[in-house]
Amino acid sequence: MSIFNETVSRRKSQSFKWDQMEKIYNIPDASDILPMWVADMDFAAPKEVIEAIEKRLQHPVFGYSYVCDGCKDAIVQWFERRYNWTIDLQSILFHHGVVPAIASIIETFTAPGDKVAISTPVYPPFFNIPTAQGRVVEACDLVEKNGSYVFDFAALEETFKRGVRMYILCNPHNPAGVVWSREDLEQLVSLCIQYEVYLLSDEIHADIIFDNKKYVPILTVKDAEKAKIISCIAPTKTFNLAGIQAAMMVVPNSKLLAQLELNAQAHGQMALNAFASAAVQAAYSHGEAWLDKLISYLSINMAYVLKELNALEGISVTQPDGTYLLWIDYRQTGLSENDIMERLLTKGKLALEPGTKYGQAGEGFLRMNVACSLATVQEGVSRFKQALA
Numbered sequence: 230m231s232i233f234n235e236t237v238s239r240r241k242s243q244s245f246k247w248d249q250m251e252k253i254y255n256i257p258d259a260s261d262i263l264p265m266w267v268a269d270m271d272f273a274a275p276k277e278v279i280e281a282i283e284k285r286l287q288h289p290v291f292g293y294s295y296v297c298d299g300c301k302d303a304i305v306q307w308f309e310r311r312y313n314w315t316i317d318l319q320s321i322l323f324h325h326g327v328v329p330a331i332a333s334i335i336e337t338f339t340a341p342g343d344k345v346a347i348s349t350p351v352y353p354p355f356f357n358i359p360t361a362q363g364r365v366v367e368a369c370d371l372v373e374k375n376g377s378y379v380f381d382f383a384a385l386e387e388t389f390k391r392g393v394r395m396y397i398l399c400n401p402h403n404p405a406g407v408v409w410s411r412e413d414l415e416q417l418v419s420l421c422i423q424y425e426v427y428l429l430s431d432e433i434h435a436d437i438i439f440d441n442k443k444y445v446p447i448l449t450v451k452d453a454e455k456a457k458i459i460s461c462i463a464p465t466k467t468f469n470l471a472g473i474q475a476a477m478m479v480v481p482n483s484k485l486l487a488q489l490e491l492n493a494q495a496h497g498q499m500a501l502n503a504f505a506s507a508a509v510q511a512a513y514s515h516g517e518a519w520l521d522k523l524i525s526y527l528s529i530n531m532a533y534v535l536k537e538l539n540a541l542e543g544i545s546v547t548q549p550d551g552t553y554l555l556w557i558d559y560r561q562t563g564l565s566e567n568d569i570m571e572r573l574l575t576k577g578k579l580a581l582e583p584g585t586k587y588g589q590a591g592e593g594f595l596r597m598n599v600a601c602s603l604a605t606v607q608e609g610v611s612r613f614k615q616a617l618a
């Protein structure tokens with residue numbers, strides 16, 4: 230029996246996903262609603278990570294701490310071993326999340342009024358953060374192909390010609406689960422070099438990849454060293470540690486690194502706290518077998534949902550290359566987003582994310598998170614059917 234079959238109750242654990250639905254969905258009572266929205270998992274973290282935090286807790290003094298070399302080595306070895314990516318220890322800058330790292334990167338390299346380009350539909354902070362910082366977001370839609378998405382490089386180039394300062398890449402892509410190919414990334418890097426665009430690559434979903442797909446770190450593609458690239462990585466999606474808050478920026482260009490360090494100083498930003506650092510080290514040192522099992526388990530969940538939902542009239546879902554997220558196309562049902570959300574919440578008692586949360590290009594889609602036990606996934610599918618019945 231898989232360890233992932235075990236259902237851990239998360240209600241009343243200050244879980245955003247389970248305990249904040251009333252607020253987010255504007256409903257009086259969500260106690261009977263099944264949440265399959267926020268991108269975290271309902272699984273317990275690897276036991277080695279829990280033990281490492283417990284071990285740190287046994288020392289009763291919680292004074293200032295630093296991230297030890299052992300932790301940095303564990304990060305470097307993980308990416309070397311799994312992706313053949315050699316990260317220079319000196320190029321790592323810690324932050325307490327990829328989202329705050331994105332905010333810091335945008336603030337450092339762009340000015341109010343500058344244009345920041347993104348490919349939509351995409352993770353909301355990609356447009357919310359630049360907008361909140363007074364930057365102008367240039368959304369260039371991805372193009373649908375065979376139930377997935379591809380870049381429209383001609384349109385992206387036209388956007389860059391209009392004077393874009395930064396492009397934010399999501400690789401693997403949230404919400405569509407696309408793992409971009411080396412060729413795609415090379416083309417993107419080449420455009421960024423040609424138009425002198427900073428390239429921020431959010432690679433938080435790097436480790437959850439299916440079948441024979443391959444995650445390619447942006448910093449390993451041809452000519453990457455000639456571009457102004459900042460890559461963001463983290464163990465928090467991989468090992469379900471988002472509440473612990475930890476992320477790394479990888480910045481091989483020492484000039485860019487110095488600018489980001491100055492920005493961190495401007496905000497009094499410190500490295501990881503003692504527990505986060507223990508968790509990161511343990512996850513990257515001992516989490517590999519757990520991750521392999523997780524990916525196999527998620528594949529089963531994915532296959533189940535695909536089979537069941539694709540049998541429904543008007544619904545179409547494609548197997549993603551990576552992530553534990555499904556991007557469900559309901560356009561053929563003829564339902565509006567309000568209608569389907571209303572049906573899901575009231576008839577189905579199921580909380581999914583509406584596609585337009587990811588930009589207008591997400592209209593007609595829903596995002597479903599299948600990182601929970603197969604029994605919960607089955608319950609979710611049954612509720613989905615109930616909602617559409």
Ligand SMILES: Cc1ncc(COP(=O)(O)O)c(C=O)c1O
Pocket residue numbers: 268325326327328329352399403431433434463465471475476
């Ligand atoms: C693409 C992407 N980036 C960043 C995050 C969140 O990063 P963090 O929790 O490290 O701020 C998420 C979470 O869903 C995500 O999907």
